[in-house]
Ligand SMILES: Nc1nc2c(ncn2[C@@H]2O[C@H](COP(=O)(O)OP(=O)(O)OP(=O)(O)O)[C@@H](O)[C@H]2O)c(=O)[nH]1
């Protein structure tokens with residue numbers, strides 16, 4: 387019996403990486419009956435007679451589990467954010483950060499297409515980058531796209547992690563992956579196409595070694611997915627609110643209508659990003675409305 391990690395899954399075959407090589411395996415017969423589906427990223431116990439033939443015997447406990455892409459044990463996401471005025475949206479960025487927080491996955495923000503910005507817009511993005519760093523999110527923002535410094539930062543962030551790349555269509559995900567790992571030669575625009583194709587077919591999913599980490603070759607869950615939390619939990623996923631909320635008068639303060647709210651005080655004093663608070667309010671309403679619709683149906 388060996389222990390390894392599933393690095394690729396394709397039509398019922400699992401390629402397991404152990405002691406420096408890949409072993410092609412299949413799931414043991416009783417997995418289907420027991421409704422166990424091994425996922426890329428899983429640590430597994432397996433048996434193999436040759437590198438071409440073996441069986442997964444047991445899936446070891448998972449740290450995290452994503453549906454899109456179907457990968458286990460992801461602990462980091464590179465949030466590729468296009469910074470051009472036409473594409474840039476703090477709303478989308480914050481939504482992705484909340485979704486990652488809910489999934490228990492750390493985020494690193496990568497500002498893409500900075501080379502296309504005017505000096506004024508670049509200044510603005512840099513100011514925002516500094517504000518997000520202050521909140522606690524690492525941000526990679528370099529005037530020169532794919533500069534060695536920027537790529538080195540991404541590689542450092544990846545070291546020792548299982549990561550997904552996320553971001554809207556055309557944000558620059560494949561382009562970044564290609565710069566990180568030139569051998570990949572992903573066609574630009576390929577990633578989202580693959581996502582659409584993936585809806586009804588079993589698609590190949592792989593973890594690609596990049597620098598000293600692993601990156602899924604399929605992008606992370608859509609940021610349009612609704613948060614699976616109650617509205618009053620949303621505040622937990624805004625780290626800067628969490629730090630302040632100890633000073634809110636009411637325990638369980640959601641920082642909207644409550645008096646003596648430390649978050650609103652900080653906002654009024656200009657200590658928080660207005661966009662973060664506005665996005666918080668919008669997400670809060672979205673979650674509330676979702677609940678209303680859900681209850682009506684019942
Ligand atoms: N100037 C500039 N162009 C970029 C940059 N990053 C990506 N692009 C271009 O933006 C377009 C979209 O990039 P992709 O890497 O395909 O974006 P993606 O996020 O993988 O897109 P989907 O696969 O559709 O989800 C391509 O034409 C890239 O060449 C950048 O940093 N600077």
Ligand SMILES: [Zn+2]
Pocket residue numbers: 631634635639640641642644646647648649650
């Ligand atoms: Zn409050």
